[in-house]
Amino acid sequence: xxxxxAETTMSSIIxxxxxxxxxFGKLKAVDNISFEVKMGEIFGFVGPNGxxxxxxxxxxxxxxxxxxxxxxxxxxxxxxxxxxxxxNVGVVxxxxxxxxxxxxxxxxLLCADLYGIPRSDSKPHAQELLKLVELQDAxxxxxxxxxxxxxxxxxxxxxLINYPKLLxxxxxxxxxxxxxxxxxxxxxxxxxxxxxxxxxxxTHYLEEADSLCDRIAIIDHGHIIRIGSPEELKESIGxxxxxxxxxxxxxxxxxxxxxxxxxxNVQKNDNNYRIKVELxxxxxxxxxDLIRSKGLHVTKVxxxxxxxxxAYLEFTGRSLREEEADRMQMFxxxxxxxxxxx
Amino acid sequence: MEKTKPITSKETAKEEQxxxxxxxxxxxxxxxxxxxRSPLHGLWALTNRDLRKWYTNxxxxxxxxxxxxxxxxxxxxxxxxxxxxxxxxATLIQQNAILQGFFGTTSYFSFLACGMLAFVVLFxxxxxxxxxxxxxxxxxxxxxxxTPVARGAIVMGKVLQSVGRSLIQSAIVLVxxxxxxxxxxxxxxxxxxxxxxxxxxxxxxxxxxxxxxxxRSSDWQTQVALINLINLPLLFASNALFPVKxxxxxxxxxxxxNPVSYANDAVRQMLIGATGMSSLWLDFAVLIGFAFxxxxxxxxxxxxxxxx
Numbered sequence: 001x002x003x004x005x006a007e008t009t010m011s012s013i014i015x016x017x018x019x020x021x022x023x024f025g026k027l028k029a030v031d032n033i034s035f036e037v038k039m040g041e042i043f044g045f046v047g048p049n050g051x052x053x054x055x056x057x058x059x060x061x062x063x064x065x066x067x068x069x070x071x072x073x074x075x076x077x078x079x080x081x082x083x084x085x086x087x088n089v090g091v092v093x094x095x096x097x098x099x100x101x102x103x104x105x106x107x108x109l110l111c112a113d114l115y116g117i118p119r120s121d122s123k124p125h126a127q128e129l130l131k132l133v134e135l136q137d138a139x140x141x142x143x144x145x146x147x148x149x150x151x152x153x154x155x156x157x158x159x160l161i162n163y164p165k166l167l168x169x170x171x172x173x174x175x176x177x178x179x180x181x182x183x184x185x186x187x188x189x190x191x192x193x194x195x196x197x198x199x200x201x202x203t204h205y206l207e208e209a210d211s212l213c214d215r216i217a218i219i220d221h222g223h224i225i226r227i228g229s230p231e232e233l234k235e236s237i238g239x240x241x242x243x244x245x246x247x248x249x250x251x252x253x254x255x256x257x258x259x260x261x262x263x264x265n266v267q268k269n270d271n272n273y274r275i276k277v278e279l280x281x282x283x284x285x286x287x288x289d290l291i292r293s294k295g296l297h298v299t300k301v302x303x304x305x306x307x308x309x310x311a312y313l314e315f316t317g318r319s320l321r322e323e324e325a326d327r328m329q330m331f332x333x334x335x336x337x338x339x340x341x342x
Numbered sequence: 343m344e345k346t347k348p349i350t351s352k353e354t355a356k357e358e359q360x361x362x363x364x365x366x367x368x369x370x371x372x373x374x375x376x377x378x379r380s381p382l383h384g385l386w387a388l389t390n391r392d393l394r395k396w397y398t399n400x401x402x403x404x405x406x407x408x409x410x411x412x413x414x415x416x417x418x419x420x421x422x423x424x425x426x427x428x429x430x431x432a433t434l435i436q437q438n439a440i441l442q443g444f445f446g447t448t449s450y451f452s453f454l455a456c457g458m459l460a461f462v463v464l465f466x467x468x469x470x471x472x473x474x475x476x477x478x479x480x481x482x483x484x485x486x487x488x489t490p491v492a493r494g495a496i497v498m499g500k501v502l503q504s505v506g507r508s509l510i511q512s513a514i515v516l517v518x519x520x521x522x523x524x525x526x527x528x529x530x531x532x533x534x535x536x537x538x539x540x541x542x543x544x545x546x547x548x549x550x551x552x553x554x555x556x557x558r559s560s561d562w563q564t565q566v567a568l569i570n571l572i573n574l575p576l577l578f579a580s581n582a583l584f585p586v587k588x589x590x591x592x593x594x595x596x597x598x599x600n601p602v603s604y605a606n607d608a609v610r611q612m613l614i615g616a617t618g619m620s621s622l623w624l625d626f627a628v629l630i631g632f633a634f635x636x637x638x639x640x641x642x643x644x645x646x647x648x649x650x
Contacts (some may be wrong), residue, residue, distance in 0.1 A: 024486030058484075061488050062483055062487075062488070062649070063487050063488055063649060064649060067650055083490045086489055086490040087377055087490050091485070093481055093484055093485060093488070093490040094481075095480065095481030095484075096480075096481070097480065097481040097482050097484065097485040099391060099482065101394070101395050101398070101399075102391070102394070110387055110391060111485070111489065113383070113384050113386075114383075114384045114387060114388070114489035114490075114491040115377055115484055115489050115490060116374060116377040116378030116379065116380070116383040116384065116490065116491070116493075117375055117377060117378075118376075118378070121375040158485070162377075162489075163375075221402075317583060331479070332479075332481060335479075335480065
């Protein structure tokens with residue numbers, strides 16, 4: 001029915017966002033953003049708290065009305081067909097929204113009821129989903145006894161109950177420890193690889209975006225600053241960085257180093273040379289050879305591959321910082337982090 | 343669908359030979375079952391979610407009964423108008439005539455017991471708004487809003503759970519009142535059934551009122567303040583504790599526009615055969631209007647206020 005009809009009309013683009021804006025009073029939380037999400041990819045929204053990530057997700061999942069602009073999600077207009085959008089997407093919110101007084105399975109069934117899924121389907125499906133996220137043994141326990149990782153997995157199961165083609169995950173690993181985080185990453189990759197699902201996630205962990213996402217949009221102060229694959233973003237800030245420390249501070253051989261073919265840029269700082277190069281592995285022996293040929297002594301060499309953090313720093317002019325969010329948002333984040341660690 | 347994979351993927355190589363997707367796994371991406379499009383779907387699920395918290399937690403049920411029972415047992419028994427009048431030298435006949443004249447019945451305790459039913463409904467309904475605030479604070483409201491469940495069903499779920507609680511709690515309070523000496527000689531099946539219809543209507547109207555006041559709120563302190571701001575005037579400016587006749591005229595005017603008064607009036611006429619403030623039909627008409635109008639406003643507001 002609606003699913004097949006939507007699939008044929010939207011080809012390989014599952015989300016189209018055009019000039020979307022959301023203002024809260026004077027504050028423009030999201031300012032005229034446009035982008036597309038391709039079917040089957042993991043698309044990441046990366047930015048600090050208060051950058052507009054959650055606001056964007058809230059608009060795309062019809063929880064908030066945009067101030068201007070429009071978006072088409074799964075083939076449906078978010079203004080004209082909000083209920084169709086809701087039927088077709090799954091949402092895993094930032095908070096732990098499961099009812100603590102209910103069992104895991106009852107929480108999933110409650111979600112199914114809210115989608116209007118008949119019990120004849122939701123009962124076996126809820127069991128399958130709990131098995132998928134490895135909660136089948138805890139299914140009949142109250143959620144208040146769950147650990148942070150279990151709660152996150154339960155949210156995932158709830159988000160999948162309506163057979164979504166597109167799953168929104170808002171900060172899926174907020175407050176989780178490193179081990180649990182990798183478990184959540186495993187599920188996200190599995191949904192993409194094995195279930196051919198499209199995933200739209202937000203995060204303020206750059207390493208998470210780097211290891212999970214096919215494409216990333218860096219968002220700050222409500223603007224999209226760059227969109228691309230993690231590799232593209234890293235490459236676009238220009239190659240590797242070699243830092244060479246010499247025994248001697250004099251003479252200055254910057255210009256000699258700059259003459260090496262692979263070297264793009266040299267900065268001298270006391271006895272340190274910070275050298276931007278194209279192929280770090282090949283350039284570094286050439287540089288050390290040159291230094292030795294001048295009769296100088298190398299005491300230390302380091303080679304740094306560009307990280308997404310550096311790309312982020314380059315694009316936004318600062319590192320990913322915690323920025324003050326509004327009171328409600330902070331409260332929710334604290335609750336999430338507290339429960340994640342319980 | 344397999345052909346629409348992105349090209350930028352790091353795992354392109356892996357995806358070129360798509361894995362065998364088992365039948366069980368395919369279920370997740372398979373076309374979803376036919377979803378219910380009835381505007382009522384999810385209503386019972388939401389109602390039951392809240393009711394379950396209450397019926398699986400007997401302590402909550404017991405604590406919610408303490409207040410009305412204390413009022414009945416201490417206030418109701420202490421304020422013995424009979425002794426008050428006979429103590430001033432009146433005969434029993436005179437005493438009953440005076441009580442009948444003021445309260446419409448010769449037993450103040452029975453008069454108050456009926457008022458206590460309204461009290462239970464008022465305070466139970468008041469907390470329906472609180473539950474909206476907590477759902478918003480802990481994100482459940484957002485989760486519900488991200489599903490296609492009707493916005494009005496979210497509001498009506500809150501209203502219905504509070505109506506359910508009101509009905510059961512007032513039934514318990516009624517039984518306790520009978521044990522404590524409420525007059526039962528006028529009880530009829532129709533009267534008792536009618537009483538619960540009245541309680542249903544009053545609880546619907548009041549819960550809709552408190553739920554709609556909480557639709558935008560994420561602050562429970564404001565809710566507590568609102569509850570006191572609304573509930574105490576509604577209680578004291580009604581005939582729940584004292585008959586309207588003994589009040590100053592300005593207060594009588596307020597009492598007569600207060601729907602709680604009509605509920606008390608109807609319950610007293612049906613349960614203890616008291617002479618009423620207005621006709622039973624008018625009582626019912628006022629409460630049906632009250633419940634209907636406030637529910638309608640609640641549903642309309644839910645369309646506007648639940649999404650930001």
